[in-house]
Amino acid sequence: MLYPIVWKNNSVLLIDQTRLPNEYAVVEIHRSEDMAEAIRTMIVRGAPAIGVAAAYGMYLGAREIETSDRTEFLQQLEKVAQLLRSTRPTAVNLFWAIGRMMQTAYETLGTIAEIQQILLETAQTINAEDIQTCEAIGDHGLAALPKTPEKLIILTHCNAGALATAGYGTALGVVRSAWREGRLTRVFADETRPRLQGAKLTAWECVQEGIPVTVITDNMAAHCMKQGLIDAVIVGADRIAANGDTANKIGTYSLAIVAQKHNIPFFVAAPVSTIDFTLASGSLIPIEERHPSEIYQIGDTLLTPSGVEFYNPAFDVTPAELITAIITENGAFPPGDLVKSQTNSMV
Numbered sequence: 001m002l003y004p005i006v007w008k009n010n011s012v013l014l015i016d017q018t019r020l021p022n023e024y025a026v027v028e029i030h031r032s033e034d035m036a037e038a039i040r041t042m043i044v045r046g047a048p049a050i051g052v053a054a055a056y057g058m059y060l061g062a063r064e065i066e067t068s069d070r071t072e073f074l075q076q077l078e079k080v081a082q083l084l085r086s087t088r089p090t091a092v093n094l095f096w097a098i099g100r101m102m103q104t105a106y107e108t109l110g111t112i113a114e115i116q117q118i119l120l121e122t123a124q125t126i127n128a129e130d131i132q133t134c135e136a137i138g139d140h141g142l143a144a145l146p147k148t149p150e151k152l153i154i155l156t157h158c159n160a161g162a163l164a165t166a167g168y169g170t171a172l173g174v175v176r177s178a179w180r181e182g183r184l185t186r187v188f189a190d191e192t193r194p195r196l197q198g199a200k201l202t203a204w205e206c207v208q209e210g211i212p213v214t215v216i217t218d219n220m221a222a223h224c225m226k227q228g229l230i231d232a233v234i235v236g237a238d239r240i241a242a243n244g245d246t247a248n249k250i251g252t253y254s255l256a257i258v259a260q261k262h263n264i265p266f267f268v269a270a271p272v273s274t275i276d277f278t279l280a281s282g283s284l285i286p287i288e289e290r291h292p293s294e295i296y297q298i299g300d301t302l303l304t305p306s307g308v309e310f311y312n313p314a315f316d317v318t319p320a321e322l323i324t325a326i327i328t329e330n331g332a333f334p335p336g337d338l339v340k341s342q343t344n345s346m347v
């Protein structure tokens with residue numbers, strides 16, 4: 001199994017996702033500032049993965065604090081939390097993991113060294129739990145898939161795979177489980193402009209696992225659906241509002257509209273930690289805007305003339321009514337009934 005985030009020899013090892021698929025490189029992170037930069041520059045990316053990375057970032061920051069005074073320690077740890085929170089705004093798992101680490105620090109009584117040790121253990125727990133969560137999502141997703149045809153062709157967008165989590169993946173976790181159980185013919189991977197997570201990362205993961213994969217450009221999805229090539233769409237999520245509206249990689253919304261037009265089920269696979277029950281609807285989800293160079297440049301090649309303006313939102317919001325079900329570690333739920341996802345009551 002592929003593990004993109006590993007705690008080893010007192011540092012965090014990250015697979016550098018900016019270099020795949022051409023180069024498999026591992027980056028060693030020792031300091032919280034470097035973890036914040038790795039999240040910002042997308043060396044590590046994908047909602048659950050940046051949550052786990054931020055949890056380790058909190059520990060790295062905690063061990064840098066040199067004081068024996070508890071109040072001073074907590075104040076400095078809050079600054080580490082602020083730095084990590086400032087890296088990416090949309091994926092709520094980042095804020096969830098940092099919140100859990102801060103709460104652990106506040107609730108742990110004892111010496112600073114003891115708090116630091118508990119923080120390391122909490123980050124390791126968040127890491128291990130995420131893998132188990134993804135495996136459960138895979139199993140519940142398998143149960144939620146259409147029963148016919150017997151073998152499915154699944155379209156996915158961006159990368160919601162092992163690389164985007166601590167291991168196994170969410171949307172691609174369902175694909176993995178379907179492949180294991182003989183319910184999958186192949187995956188269609190949208191290339192996912194502008195950063196190409198589908199073409200680079202999802203395709204790479206599928207090749208590693210021996211899962212047949214066809215890469216298409218984003219504007220081919222409607223045509224493929226019309227031709228009857230796609231049986232189901234499964235995507236991940238960065239933040240799901242209480243009403244089921246779902247923020248995910250830019251391009252997801254148009255995919256959902258086209259899937260509905262062709263009567264193709266559209267699933268979102270995500271851990272419960274991606275659901276933000278504090279937001280009533282998707283219009284309240286903050287959408288990250290990234291640098292225009294992601295649009296006008298590929299490598300050293302400039303794609304557009306000078307004098308052009310750009311708009312580069314990294315995510316869009318798919319309205320709940322376009323989503324067939326949201327698959328979590330606790331089961332698959334209609335998007336209008338997410339409150340049940342907090343317990344094990346499966347629909």
Ligand SMILES: CSC[C@@H](O)[C@@H](O)C(=O)COP(=O)(O)O
Pocket residue numbers: 045046047048091157158159160161164165169170171197235236237238248249250314
């Ligand atoms: C399991 S990952 C779910 C989402 O985080 C994923 O679909 C996505 O949109 C990732 O965006 P990215 O900008 O690559 O971090």
